[in-house]
Amino acid sequence: MKNKRENPFYCDVCGKTLAWKANAITHMRTHTGEKPFSCKACGKAFAQKNNVKEHMRTHTGEKPFSCKVCGKAFAQQNNVTRHMRTHTDLKEREKPFSCEVCGKAFTQQTDATVHMRTHTGEKPFSCEVCGKEFALKHHVKEHMRTHTGEKPYSCKICGKTFACQNNVTVHTRTHTGEKPFSCKVCGKRFADQSNATIHMRIHTGEKPYSCEVCGKAFTHHTDAKVHMRTHMSEKRYLCKICGKAFAQQNNVTRHMRTHTDLKKRDKSFSCEVCGKAFTRQTDATVHMLTHTGEKPFSCEVCGRAFALKNYVKKHMRTHTGEKPYSCKICGKAFACQNNVTRHMRTHTGEKPFSCEVCGKAFAQQTDAKVHMQTHTGEKPFSCKVCGKAFAQKNHVTKHMQTHSGDSKNFNA
Template identity: 55%
Template sequence: MCDKTFVTNAELKSPIRTHTGENPFDCDICDSRFSNKRNANNHMRIHTREKPHSCEVCGKTFVQKSNAIMHMRRTHTDIKHPCKIWAKAFATNFAVKSQMRTHTEDKFVSCKVCGKAFSHQINVTTHMRTHTGERPHSCEVCGKTFTQKTHAIVHMQRIHTGEKPYSCKVCGKEFATNDAVKLHMRTHTGDKPFSCEVCGKAFAIKNNVTKHMRTHTGDKPFSCEVCGKAFASKSNVTKHMRTHTGEKPYSCEVCGKAFALKNNATTHMRTHTGEKPFSCEICGKAFTQKTDATVHMRIHTGNKPYFCKVCGKAFTQKTDATVHMRTHTGEKPYFCKVCGKAFTKQTASMVHMRTHTGEKPYSCKVCGKAFAQQIHVTRHMQTHTAEK
């Protein structure tokens, strides 16, 4: 099953169950099941609220002994082990050595499947689960499984207990883990310790560097189970799936309109509030979305970063370059559901639909005459200005 070794046969039994899925220990109260007795005992403390392990200094109590030990090291121990490169200290010498490898890039072990190298064996073990699909750590309450134990612990705190014992010293925001506080602090300090080896762009979170690198490599390791479309991140697959399921989990609190993406719901709310938080640094024009402000800036700079691979024509927006490419390929991906006519742009398809529905959403402010397109209103207005 795996190459992990154990000293005694008794020690082997529990890990074997992560492969077989056997859970012989059950909770008498909620019927949750576990692969070993220790996890069952820890789970019972959720019901009894027992916290038998306490800090010798401040008396704070914990469900597990390991949590009490870690609390002691982080909070009360004066002995700190400094990193020679960063101005940062750690509770244990092992933690310093682990951190140093992120600077020296010493990677002693590699994945037998894809060859990716790591500084620690435990990182290889965790990485292997991306190939095997193994999720050996489960939530003691709902049974949800995870690839890493820390993820299961954080899940427990956020979803079931609601406990957020760590808070930001600057703004007071509370978090379930100390690591989350450290990441949050970078929003105050502006610290971005991780950078792209190709273009030098800096990031506050290491995982974001990995995702960013895919913009250079073109790697898209995640795919849709329905249509097979590939994506650079798992979160994008989740969002894309909603185009198939029709799920729209985010809704406007004012008008009730539903959205597939949280960001779209936030942007939509600005149509009610009138908020335009993003402004042009040159002319001061305000926008509801940051992307609109970025695109607008190109009017001033003349920057056209997107090029047609066929004729070399440059564009300020990626979508314009994509639509232009269809003049070369002849692709018309948007179809009228009534007559089947095909279009290169979705907007053209929507305008065409009005020939079937009779909808005329644009009207003249002078005489009230209605039109299917805004450009027709503009042309019509000239008949009024000519009269004067």
């Protein structure tokens, strides 16, 4: 570093000029990588002393800067400045940087630069382990944790650990109930910005992700990825015994049990009453309740009894109206997580359950089970009046109307 004149100071490496010697010394560390200041709590090193002071707040929890509009507190002043733009009146005024391609406006130049990569497809940063490419450098750092298993950020309420700080922030809202992002069209609120963005596509009709094979469009990239597996060439998970291909690994695991030698080995827990075998002891214990009729858990509101404790918890939502699980695509809410999983297939077109006889695929396991009866000829439901047998319970109900109109007399 030279002082060509008394002022400013000139960097020999990149040619940048700085007004003060202290700034010149700090700037040189961007080239040398020197980090002479370290945190006494965790040992993390920094190039500037004031960065250590700011970092210490992650340990102490101190947030000395607050928003004058809503009072929300922050550890750094620049975070307050950025947050201020979330208030509508300021947001409209403070997006001076726009994309030359689509015109989208941003509050910061760096955001506009990063956004441009969505048009150019540029991903200048790559993982040294697997070669995966990224548009941002810090995304590589976060991705590396998938290889190392490192989860340095934890929830202060329940202790759950995460690889990224942002994930902790979003997770914490499951405890606080905070939903800071809202839809401008219908007002629905979300805990995560990405979910709000995806939801907006319901109103705009935007489906930016499409299938490369058939052209079907989707609102979310994961849905497009799952859909791709419905094309035969994408069934990359194979059964080691018969070679049958599947779109997902869990389908292979389920299929493997159809091979007799494995079925006997994998179902080591059997029912003492009927001999039915199970892969887990807990499943066998629960099954026994179908013979004993025991239902030790009951609802405090209506008194309805259940065989399992978690069934009571789910049932309680019929009284409270609580629907804590929602679809990330359309926002529809559900009382149970497995209902969300089933509902998602209406968007993705995924049909993970297939008939072992003819190969026909189904979105729901119950539909696959009913379909199997067309091959086996099984008709487990019968009419109490005339004895006619049916494959499905609702068929008995319809049939009963041909008698007295009473739809209660049927056997299973």
